[in-house]
Amino acid sequence: MKNQMQAEAAGTAIAGHGLDWPHLFATRAERMKASEIRELLKLLDQPDVMSFAGGIPDPALFPVAAFGTALTAALSGDSKGAALQYSVSDGYRPLRDWLVTRMASLGVPCTTDNIMITSGSQQALDYLGKLFLSKDDTALVGWPTYLGALQAFNAYEPNYDRLTPLGNRSAADYSHTAETKGGKVKFAYASADFANPTGETLPRSARENILDLAHELDIAVIEDAAYQSLRYDGDEVPPMLALDIARTGSIEATRTVYCGSFSKTLAPGLRVGWVCAAKPVISKLVLMKQAGDLHSATLNQMAIHTVASDGFEAQMAKIRQTYRARRDAMLAALAKHMPDGVSWTRPDGGMYIWLTLPEGFDGAALLAQSLKTERVAFVPGRAFFADGSGANTLRLSFSCASEATIEEGIKRLGRVVRGG
Amino acid sequence: MKNQMQAEAAGTAIAGHGLDWPHLFATRAERMKASEIRELLKLLDQPDVMSFAGGIPDPALFPVAAFGTALTAALSGDSKGAALQYSVSDGYRPLRDWLVTRMASLGVPCTTDNIMITSGSQQALDYLGKLFLSKDDTALVGWPTYLGALQAFNAYEPNYDRLTPLGNRSAADYSHTAETKGGKVKFAYASADFANPTGETLPRSARENILDLAHELDIAVIEDAAYQSLRYDGDEVPPMLALDIARTGSIEATRTVYCGSFSKTLAPGLRVGWVCAAKPVISKLVLMKQAGDLHSATLNQMAIHTVASDGFEAQMAKIRQTYRARRDAMLAALAKHMPDGVSWTRPDGGMYIWLTLPEGFDGAALLAQSLKTERVAFVPGRAFFADGSGANTLRLSFSCASEATIEEGIKRLGRVVRGG
Numbered sequence: 001m002k003n004q005m006q007a008e009a010a011g012t013a014i015a016g017h018g019l020d021w022p023h024l025f026a027t028r029a030e031r032m033k034a035s036e037i038r039e040l041l042k043l044l045d046q047p048d049v050m051s052f053a054g055g056i057p058d059p060a061l062f063p064v065a066a067f068g069t070a071l072t073a074a075l076s077g078d079s080k081g082a083a084l085q086y087s088v089s090d091g092y093r094p095l096r097d098w099l100v101t102r103m104a105s106l107g108v109p110c111t112t113d114n115i116m117i118t119s120g121s122q123q124a125l126d127y128l129g130k131l132f133l134s135k136d137d138t139a140l141v142g143w144p145t146y147l148g149a150l151q152a153f154n155a156y157e158p159n160y161d162r163l164t165p166l167g168n169r170s171a172a173d174y175s176h177t178a179e180t181k182g183g184k185v186k187f188a189y190a191s192a193d194f195a196n197p198t199g200e201t202l203p204r205s206a207r208e209n210i211l212d213l214a215h216e217l218d219i220a221v222i223e224d225a226a227y228q229s230l231r232y233d234g235d236e237v238p239p240m241l242a243l244d245i246a247r248t249g250s251i252e253a254t255r256t257v258y259c260g261s262f263s264k265t266l267a268p269g270l271r272v273g274w275v276c277a278a279k280p281v282i283s284k285l286v287l288m289k290q291a292g293d294l295h296s297a298t299l300n301q302m303a304i305h306t307v308a309s310d311g312f313e314a315q316m317a318k319i320r321q322t323y324r325a326r327r328d329a330m331l332a333a334l335a336k337h338m339p340d341g342v343s344w345t346r347p348d349g350g351m352y353i354w355l356t357l358p359e360g361f362d363g364a365a366l367l368a369q370s371l372k373t374e375r376v377a378f379v380p381g382r383a384f385f386a387d388g389s390g391a392n393t394l395r396l397s398f399s400c401a402s403e404a405t406i407e408e409g410i411k412r413l414g415r416v417v418r419g420g
Numbered sequence: 421m422k423n424q425m426q427a428e429a430a431g432t433a434i435a436g437h438g439l440d441w442p443h444l445f446a447t448r449a450e451r452m453k454a455s456e457i458r459e460l461l462k463l464l465d466q467p468d469v470m471s472f473a474g475g476i477p478d479p480a481l482f483p484v485a486a487f488g489t490a491l492t493a494a495l496s497g498d499s500k501g502a503a504l505q506y507s508v509s510d511g512y513r514p515l516r517d518w519l520v521t522r523m524a525s526l527g528v529p530c531t532t533d534n535i536m537i538t539s540g541s542q543q544a545l546d547y548l549g550k551l552f553l554s555k556d557d558t559a560l561v562g563w564p565t566y567l568g569a570l571q572a573f574n575a576y577e578p579n580y581d582r583l584t585p586l587g588n589r590s591a592a593d594y595s596h597t598a599e600t601k602g603g604k605v606k607f608a609y610a611s612a613d614f615a616n617p618t619g620e621t622l623p624r625s626a627r628e629n630i631l632d633l634a635h636e637l638d639i640a641v642i643e644d645a646a647y648q649s650l651r652y653d654g655d656e657v658p659p660m661l662a663l664d665i666a667r668t669g670s671i672e673a674t675r676t677v678y679c680g681s682f683s684k685t686l687a688p689g690l691r692v693g694w695v696c697a698a699k700p701v702i703s704k705l706v707l708m709k710q711a712g713d714l715h716s717a718t719l720n721q722m723a724i725h726t727v728a729s730d731g732f733e734a735q736m737a738k739i740r741q742t743y744r745a746r747r748d749a750m751l752a753a754l755a756k757h758m759p760d761g762v763s764w765t766r767p768d769g770g771m772y773i774w775l776t777l778p779e780g781f782d783g784a785a786l787l788a789q790s791l792k793t794e795r796v797a798f799v800p801g802r803a804f805f806a807d808g809s810g811a812n813t814l815r816l817s818f819s820c821a822s823e824a825t826i827e828e829g830i831k832r833l834g835r836v837v838r839g840g
Contacts, residue, residue: 018673018698019638019640019673019698019700021698021700021701021704024606024607024638024640025704026550026551026552026553026554026557028550028554029551029704032704032707033707034707054506056505057505059501059502059504059505060501062500062505064500064501064504067504068495068496071488071491071495072488072491072492075484075487075488075491076488080482080484081479081480081482082479082689084484084688084689084690085477085482085688086476086683086688119539119713119717120713122711122712122713122714126711126713130446130575131445131449132444132446133446134446134447134448135555137446148711148714151710151711152711155550155708155711155712156446186444187444218439219444220439252438253438253439255439263506267505268505268714269503269504269505269506269507269717269719270504270718270719271714271715271717278438278439278441280438280439280441284441284445284452287452287453287454288575291452291542291572292542292546292572292575293538293539293542293543293546293691294540294542294688294691295691296539296691297689297690297691297717298689299689299690299720300719
């Protein structure tokens with residue numbers, strides 16, 4: 001009995017009490033860990049918690065009626081069988097055609113063969129990790145960066161090195177570092193606009209620097225454009241893919257893979273995103289999609305196409321107005337309630353504001369305290385750093401809270417920070 | 421100019437004419453090849469081709485009205501925001517609860533925590549390959565087996581060894597073979613009922629043999645149950661997962677991972693399937709799902725739940741009746757029109773009949789001939805063999821053709837075979 005208890009305590013298997021699964025799993029399984037953010041999402045179910053944690057759109061802004069009409073239409077007439085049937089792995093052609101026009105409006109001339117549909121941009125990140133990363137290869141990412149990108153890439157057992165958009169490291173230095181870790185640098189990943197988690201936008205010069213570095217290293221660039229449409233102030237900065245085309249003359253000569261999403265604009269629950277890139281990349285991704293889940297849901301692609309065709313810009317105008325006011329409310333509340341020594345970003349769009357607390361603060365401990373005494377939730381920043389730094393940072397999302405909640409919640413958070 | 425043409429002919433990159441992408445791709449990308457079946461699906465668009473190629477359900481049998489009602493309900497009232505919002509990675513809880521009852525009816529007592537939702541069972545196969553297979557590990561598969569399983573597993577760079585349900589090879593022999601290839605045997609994969617491509621069902625004794633072998637090797641069993649509900653004759657055989665529970669006393673002590681799908685019963689275009697297994701497997705798969713695409717489409721899971729709850733058995737009765745008549749028509753036509761020396765399976769369910777032609781026949785050449793002279797399509801069998809054998813085999817699907825088309829098409833195919 002003592003031996004059995006010891007074995008159980010050590011996590012090993014007992015005959016009749018379950019297999020020793022970890023010894024059967026691939027080595028990559030060791031890097032699959034629970035997401036702090038996802039665990040936190042459970043807090044949203046508690047009605048007395050003021051949550052600035054989840055990076056989710058406000059469901060009150062979803063074009064529900066338009067989707068209802070679109071779904072009913074898809075299940076009527078000639079399309080009703082096709083809407084529920086298997087379909088091609090590259091995606092619903094009318095939606096891909098619509099995206100050609102959309103990409104052109106962003107300065108990216110391309111053809112339908114440069115576009116494939118994915119189940120959200122998260123799937124694009126997973127598939128791009130799968131396409132580029134052999135074990136021990138290196139991915140360049142920001143410090144901090146989107147946690148979901150790290151989770152997607154982790155499955156392919158890469159190393160990470162820090163992408164510094166200011167270009168203060170040489171290509172040779174990056175290459176050498178990757179070689180000492182047993183692989184090659186394969187891509188630079190960056191969220192260009194109103195990034196998760198910082199809310200910051202890469203200026204044109206930083207985008208050009210990343211392209212320069214990628215050219216010198218002869219690697220790909222993965223441009224995560226999930227928030228690209230959510231601009232509330234200032235002028236648009238061309239996507240890195242557009243800048244790459246401006247350099248090379250054609251999308252077929254570029255090294256940039258653009259990942260778009262309808263999750264932050266129309267609705268995340270339908271899981272529709274896209275990739276736009278040179279055809280050799282799209283061709284391989286389509287084979288991967290075929291082997292991975294055959295295709296994204298047919299009906300959902302049809303519904304997204306109808307709703308986007310009928311009123312994408314009107315929907316964007318609506319959500320921009322709401323989110324702009326919430327961002328302004330949060331910036332004003334931070335200025336009012338945060339003590340000296342706390343700094344934060346001032347995003348031109350997106351859903352996030354990033355706080356940096358004085359050294360010595362620990363975001364996770366602050367969250368525990370905040371939930372206990374003030375019932376306010378946010379995401380501690382450390383999870384967004386591939387090297388585990390950033391303990392004194394935290395992410396606030398303003399997308400789902402009313403202006404009154406933002407004022408009250410930030411006031412409470414200010415008390416927690418003062419108390420910490 | 422000559423050099424450039426030579427380089428282009430060799431598939432290498434020219435400055436300004438696109439990157440040398442293959443040198444940037446991971447090693448696994450070399451194993452991602454276009455699917456013969458998917459290429460063939462394009463033929464379905466040609467109205468004068470009689471196709472027995474695609475393994476797809478008849479869209480005329482989809483419960484379109486029920487889905488319309490379910491989708492409208494999901495987008496009304498309290499659920500309308502949630503239906504379009506992000507949701508949890510393990511899946512929509514009411515659907516998982518419904519599946520607990522469904523699995524119990526198949527002899528698999530389990531809890532909601534033993535079930536996760538995937539985007540079709542294809543995604544389950546991809547994720548299970550990802551969970552178990554490190555490079556050079558071995559997967560045991562049938563000769564032939566489901567092509568989509570090979571495609572899913574290929575991304576993780578495994579070796580394949582032949583699973584012989586009759587148990588004529590020792591566990592030590594399998595282990596030794598895997599070790600000489602640089603890895604370990606990780607799982608045995610089998611489609612237990614009306615398998616794609618053969619239509620054959622593993623008898624209980626073969627299932628027990630696979631479980632015995634898996635126990636001796638201490639590996640997992642992946643049970644692909646995509647066609648399990650499509651039985652037209654004979655008695656149900658318990659799922660391998662049920663037999664495993666009967667041996668071990670609890671799903672938590674089993675080694676079998678059951679992959680189910682609504683694609684062949686309700687509708688494939690919504691991409692909803694599930695995995696049922698011990699909790700340690702489900703927990704890791706949920707983390708993988710979170711990193712891979714966050715979750716399957718929320719609305720689709722809600723709609724599948726409503727349609728399944730309201731009339732799964734009635735829908736099954738309808739499609740069984742139709743497919744049974746088509747299977748009978750195809751078996752009768754084969755008996756009438758195939759020359760001596762051709763043999764075929766007599767499936768108790770599913771969508772497929774598997775033909776074996778005399779040695780020396782080549783299925784791919786026969787298809788080319790058949791399309792040219794008789795406008796009849798099928799799938800040459802070789803793609804289903806991990807070792808590239810099986811040239812003299814072919815797969816016929818009876819799911820999408822009327823009885824009259826089946827009679828005429830098999831008559832034509834008989835002429836092609838006689839001519840070959």
